[in-house]
Amino acid sequence: VAKVPLGAAGALGGALGRRALTAGTKTNERGETTSFAERAAGGLARIPGVGRAFRGTAERIGKAKAGLADIVKERQKGLGNITNADLDNRAGFAGPMANPINAAATAAELAERGRMDKISPESRDRLFKGVRDTGTSKNILSTRPDYAEQLGSTIQETVSGIRADKAADIDKGALKNPEVFTSLSHPQLKRISSHGSPEQKEALEKGWEEGEKKMNKKELSAEERKQLRANRKFIQANPNLQA
Numbered sequence: 001v002a003k004v005p006l007g008a009a010g011a012l013g014g015a016l017g018r019r020a021l022t023a024g025t026k027t028n029e030r031g032e033t034t035s036f037a038e039r040a041a042g043g044l045a046r047i048p049g050v051g052r053a054f055r056g057t058a059e060r061i062g063k064a065k066a067g068l069a070d071i072v073k074e075r076q077k078g079l080g081n082i083t084n085a086d087l088d089n090r091a092g093f094a095g096p097m098a099n100p101i102n103a104a105a106t107a108a109e110l111a112e113r114g115r116m117d118k119i120s121p122e123s124r125d126r127l128f129k130g131v132r133d134t135g136t137s138k139n140i141l142s143t144r145p146d147y148a149e150q151l152g153s154t155i156q157e158t159v160s161g162i163r164a165d166k167a168a169d170i171d172k173g174a175l176k177n178p179e180v181f182t183s184l185s186h187p188q189l190k191r192i193s194s195h196g197s198p199e200q201k202e203a204l205e206k207g208w209e210e211g212e213k214k215m216n217k218k219e220l221s222a223e224e225r226k227q228l229r230a231n232r233k234f235i236q237a238n239p240n241l242q243a
Contacts, residue, residue: 075105091119103130108139146177159183168195172203181207193240
């Protein structure tokens with residue numbers, strides 16, 4: 001039987017332990033992820049009489065989560081110098097992407113470069129499993145809130161959690177989504193008007209058009225119709241938002 005070097009075994013064991021503690025992640029409206037164990041320990045820690053026994057567990061889970069995020073960040077840095085074509089190809093390799101660290105780092109780099117739409121749905125699903133396993137969905141949702149439901153959240157919650165001064169970072173691919181368009185606040189739209197690209201403003205127009213189609217098919221709630229019209233009116237009153 002081949003022997004694993006002690007240092008490598010320790011690192012592997014540490015990563016596996018962190019993965020176990022961070023399994024079952026969910027994302028809240030601020031793009032923050034929590035694991036099943038973290039939610040359970042956090043809840044128990046608030047129960048009078050037994051809370052103290054579980055506070056240490058919650059703290060260890062929090063450290064494990066932060067540790068995985070740091071590992072993903074470091075792995076992503078190693079992808080910074082490869083070409084877009086190589087990055088796209090890397091995302092399609094099933095073997096390496098079975099490693100959640102590799103998958104999460106690759107997904108984060110694709111999102112940062114605005115290339116999430118360049119890969120196949122099958123490859124994207126594989127990467128998102130790694131993102132969920134490592135609790136790093138914020139790396140994706142800050143620019144691609146349209147993938148919120150695949151990463152344990154909702155589009156409305158995710159968009160509302162994006163600060164107005166970061167709204168111009170939202171990818172044009174997300175702005176085409178009618179639910180993203182409907183969920184945008186006026187301060188977020190104002191930021192896109194002053195700092196967004198022409199492509200982003202064109203995407204907003206597409207988001208409105210798709211939203212209007214859904215409205216005509218009676219697929220929107222009364223509140224969604226109200227917000228859709230309000231955002232359209234805001235864009236029409238702001239020349240900088242018109243493509």
